Amino acid sequence: MSRREAVVSAVVVFAVALAVRVAAATVIVFPRPEDTSYYVEVARHVLEGRGLVSDALWSYGTPPLVFPRPAFEVWLPLPTFLALVPMALLGATFAAAQVSSVLVGALVPVLAWRLAADVVAELGLPAGRARTVALGAGLTAAVYLPLVLHSALPDSTMPFAALALGSCLLMARILRDPRGAALADRRVIGLGALLGLAALTRNEVIWLALTWAGLAWFAAGLSVAARLRLIGVVAVVSLVVFAPWAIRNWAEFGSPLPGQAAANALSIRPTDVFAWSDPPTLSRYLAEGPVRLLELRVTGIGHNVLNVLLLLGIPIGVVGFVALPWFGRAAALRPLVIVSVVTFAVTSLVFPVSTTWGTYLHAAGAAHVLLILSGLLALDALIARVGRARGWTRPVAWLGPAFALFGSVVLSVVLLGAFGRGSADERDRWEAITVALPAAGFALGPDDGPIITDFPIWLADTTGNPALALPEESPAAVVELARAFPGTLALLVLDDPDGERIWPAVLDAGGPGSECFEEIRLGRLPVPALDAALEGTRLFRINCP
Numbered sequence: 001m002s003r004r005e006a007v008v009s010a011v012v013v014f015a016v017a018l019a020v021r022v023a024a025a026t027v028i029v030f031p032r033p034e035d036t037s038y039y040v041e042v043a044r045h046v047l048e049g050r051g052l053v054s055d056a057l058w059s060y061g062t063p064p065l066v067f068p069r070p071a072f073e074v075w076l077p078l079p080t081f082l083a084l085v086p087m088a089l090l091g092a093t094f095a096a097a098q099v100s101s102v103l104v105g106a107l108v109p110v111l112a113w114r115l116a117a118d119v120v121a122e123l124g125l126p127a128g129r130a131r132t133v134a135l136g137a138g139l140t141a142a143v144y145l146p147l148v149l150h151s152a153l154p155d156s157t158m159p160f161a162a163l164a165l166g167s168c169l170l171m172a173r174i175l176r177d178p179r180g181a182a183l184a185d186r187r188v189i190g191l192g193a194l195l196g197l198a199a200l201t202r203n204e205v206i207w208l209a210l211t212w213a214g215l216a217w218f219a220a221g222l223s224v225a226a227r228l229r230l231i232g233v234v235a236v237v238s239l240v241v242f243a244p245w246a247i248r249n250w251a252e253f254g255s256p257l258p259g260q261a262a263a264n265a266l267s268i269r270p271t272d273v274f275a276w277s278d279p280p281t282l283s284r285y286l287a288e289g290p291v292r293l294l295e296l297r298v299t300g301i302g303h304n305v306l307n308v309l310l311l312l313g314i315p316i317g318v319v320g321f322v323a324l325p326w327f328g329r330a331a332a333l334r335p336l337v338i339v340s341v342v343t344f345a346v347t348s349l350v351f352p353v354s355t356t357w358g359t360y361l362h363a364a365g366a367a368h369v370l371l372i373l374s375g376l377l378a379l380d381a382l383i384a385r386v387g388r389a390r391g392w393t394r395p396v397a398w399l400g401p402a403f404a405l406f407g408s409v410v411l412s413v414v415l416l417g418a419f420g421r422g423s424a425d426e427r428d429r430w431e432a433i434t435v436a437l438p439a440a441g442f443a444l445g446p447d448d449g450p451i452i453t454d455f456p457i458w459l460a461d462t463t464g465n466p467a468l469a470l471p472e473e474s475p476a477a478v479v480e481l482a483r484a485f486p487g488t489l490a491l492l493v494l495d496d497p498d499g500e501r502i503w504p505a506v507l508d509a510g511g512p513g514s515e516c517f518e519e520i521r522l523g524r525l526p527v528p529a530l531d532a533a534l535e536g537t538r539l540f541r542i543n544c545p
Contacts, residue, residue, distance in 0.1 A: 005131075006117075013113045013138035017106040017151075020143055020412075025098040025152040027420035030427035033358065034457045036155045039079040041461040042071045044092040046084060052077065052248075055446060056460035058469045060276050061260040062253055065484075067450065067466045070252040074260050076156065077245065078200040083154045097154040105151020105158040106142075111165040112369045113138025118172065118332040119373060125380070129397040133380050136401025137373055143405060145412040146312045146368050149419065156202050161365020163198040164339060167191060167208050168366065171215060171335040178219040178230065185233055192234040196241025203258055204363040207342045209238070211335055267353040268296070271472040271501065276481045278473055300352030304344060304360045313371060314411055316404035320375030327377040328370065340367040376400055425533070430462040432530035433492070433537065436522045437463070440539060442489055449487030452478060452542075454494055454501060472502055476513030482542045491517060495536025504538055516544035 031037035038054065045053050045068075053068035062073040071077070079101075086099035116137035120130035141147055150157035170191040191212065198205040216230040246256035266280035267273065268288055278284075285293075310318050320327075328337045344367065347360040355361075379400030387396060437444055442451070444465040453459050456467035468485060470493070471477060482488040493504045507514050517540040524531050 009113060009135055009138070010110050013109050013135070013142060014106055016139060017109040017142035018102065020148055021102040021105050021151040024148050024412075024416055025095070025102050027416055028098075028149075028152045028423045029094075029420070030423040030430075031094050031097075031153065031461070032419075032423045032426050034455055035075070035358065035362075036153045037461045038071075038075065038457050039083060039154055039156075040087075040094055040097045041457065042077075043080045043083045043087055043097060044461075045071075046080070047088060047092050052080075054457075054460065055464065055466045056456040056469075057450070057467070058456045059260065059273055060469070060471075061263050061273075061279065064253075068446070072249075072258070073253055074258050076200050076202060076258065078159055078197060079154055079156050081200075082159060094154075098152055101151055101154040101158055104162055105147065107162050108147055108151070108158060108165065108365065108369065109138045109141035111162060111169065112141040112372060115165065115169055115332065115336070115369070116373050116376070118169070119330045119377070122330050122332050123377075128395050129380060129384070132397040132401060133376050136398075136404065137369075137376050140316060140372050140376065140401060140404040140408055141369055143408045143412055144313065144316070144368060144372060145408060145415055146308075146317075147365060148412055149312075149416065150362075150365065155362065157362045157365055160198060160202045160204070160363060161369070163194050163201060164208060164366040165336070165369060167194045167198065167212070168335040168339060170194065171212055172332045174230070175215055175219055175331070175334075178216070178222050178226070185229075188230060188233045189237055192237025193241060195234060196238040199238060199242040200245055202363055203261065204343050204347075207339055207346065209235075211338045211342070215335060215338075264354045264359075265350050267351075268292075269472070270353055270357045272353070273357070274469040274471045276471040276473060277477040278471075296352040297349055300355045301348045303356045304348050304364075308361050308364050309367065309371065312411070312415070313368060313408075315407040316375040317368065317371045318375075319378055320371030320373070323378035324371070324374045327374045327381070333370070333373065336366060336370050340370050343367070372404070376404060379403060426458075428530060428533040429494070429537070430458055432533040433459070434463050435530060436534055436537075437490075437492075437539070439523055440520050449489045450485055451490050451492055452482065452488060453492040454503065459492065470503060474513060475507055475511060475517065479513045479516050479542065479544050482544075488542060490520075491540040491542060493538045493540075504540075507540070513544075516542055518543050 031040055038056070042052060042054055045051065050068065052071045054071045055068055057065060057069055059074065082100040082104065083097040087093070087096045090096035090099065113134055117134040120133050125133065170187055174187050174191065195205060195209055198208060212234060213231050217227050219227065250256045263280045264273065266282060266285040268285060272280050310321060343363055344360065347355045347363065351359050380397060383396060383399050434444065444463045446464055446466065448465055450466035450468045451459060452468045452470050454470045456469045459465065459467040468481065468488065470491070471481065478491065507517055520539045520541055522534055522537065522539055
């Protein structure tokens with residue numbers, strides 16, 4: 001492939017990806033799910049001069065438990081840093097924050113195209129087929145629903161996907177000629193910088209780093225000194241990039257690394273992340289017994305395979321998943337395959353409960369690209385085989401990418417519309433709440449007492465009022481939570497159509513502590529749409545001293 005052709009291909013893929021993501025961002029009008037709102041809220045506080053803080057205490061596992069809360073006790077800051085520039089220029093809104101995720105998300109299909117070009121070159125495909133498969137991979141990634149959806153949400157998913165893909169590309173290229181890389185460290189330094197930035201994005205960077213260490217150590221034809229040099233330079237550069245954040249974390253939380261990983265591994269239900277009086281412990285975890293613990297892992301694996309990798313990637317994701325053992329063997333794909341498999345295995349087996357609430361979902365962007373590449377390689381091989389058997393004289397390599405593109409476009413159009421309607425409904429509900437709470441006698445602002453709710457990040461972001469996460473515990477435990485934060489105003493419980501949480505049914509059932517909650521009827525709102533959005537929302541004043 002000539003340099004001119006490569007530039008044109010990259011520009012075409014980026015332009016298509018950008019247009020698709022801009023369209024998706026206009027449909028999604030509210031930061032849904034809730035963790036997306038966290039990055040936007042913190043960025044807004046930075047622009048207001050308050051610094052890296054949040055008004056939501058969504059987890060009680062890492063001290064200090066104060067308002068305003070130092071941000072990123074578990075998550076990492078790069079998505080917020082990326083959102084700061086467009087928010088500073090265009091206004092501190094969710095739409096402005098989406099600009100950063102759209103731009104980063106549009107880079108992912110370009111990286112998919114580049115990775116596919118390396119793979120088909122290694123496989124020695126004829127020029128026409130190689131060009132078609134590579135460009136098809138980039139264009140499919142441009143319209144592939146999981147990648148498009150998260151490109152419209154300014155969270156960690158797309159930044160981590162881009163950094164992981166860039167890292168895997170560099171790993172494979174360095175390992176083609178490890179002797180030369182050991183002497184000329186420009187690519188090695190670049191890999192270290194990418195891993196350092198990935199460490200500011202998601203904790204799964206550890207699997208990227210270990211993958212590089214393993215591949216570099218077993219690279220053929222290198223002395224021990226050269227292997228240590230390849231690993232050490234990357235490690236030093238990564239640590240230099242990450243060190244300022246580690247120092248900040250040490251100052252704020254007493255540890256240079258994000259906390260709560262062990263507690264999340266000991267969860268037996270997703271809502272354990274909100275635990276107050278009954279946090280995850282080893283003894284409680286082991287008391288579940290081997291059958292239950294095995295069941296949790298089966299559930300986690302099933303969720304990650306079906307809900308994360310396959311259902312939103314129909315049809316090409318399914319083809320790629322089935323074909324991966326045969327078409328994931330290329331050396332150019334080896335780092336990506338190892339990282340994808342290890343990340344999937346660890347999140348499914350070590351964090352089987354947390355992963356059902358998004359742990360693997362937000363780390364799976366690079367794995368989606370791997371499935372696209374595997375699927376297109378499989379379709380290309382199948383079409384070539386059929387063509388030889390039937391004696392076709394005209395090249396039809398475009399059939400595979402056309403199939404992948406058509407299926408991905410249809411799924412994206414249908415489901416993005418549904419997701420957009422859900423985000424608009426969520427926006428309307430929180431607009432209604434910001435009107436209904438003051439009407440019920442609760443002034444809202446950063447200097448007022450906190451409100452306990454099952455969606456603390458959304459409440460803090462939309463109202464500006466401090467918020468405490470509602471634990472899945474008894475009314476008496478919630479009363480103790482309110483007493484631990486003097487000035488707590490109320491309990492706000494939103495509708496739970498799936499019936500996954502015990503509130504507010506546990507309050508209606510009575511029991512110790514329920515007498516401390518006085519329900520306040522929310523008055524009708526003058527705007528019918530907002531009034532309808534309040535359906536199922538219940539407000540309680542906490543009266544116990």
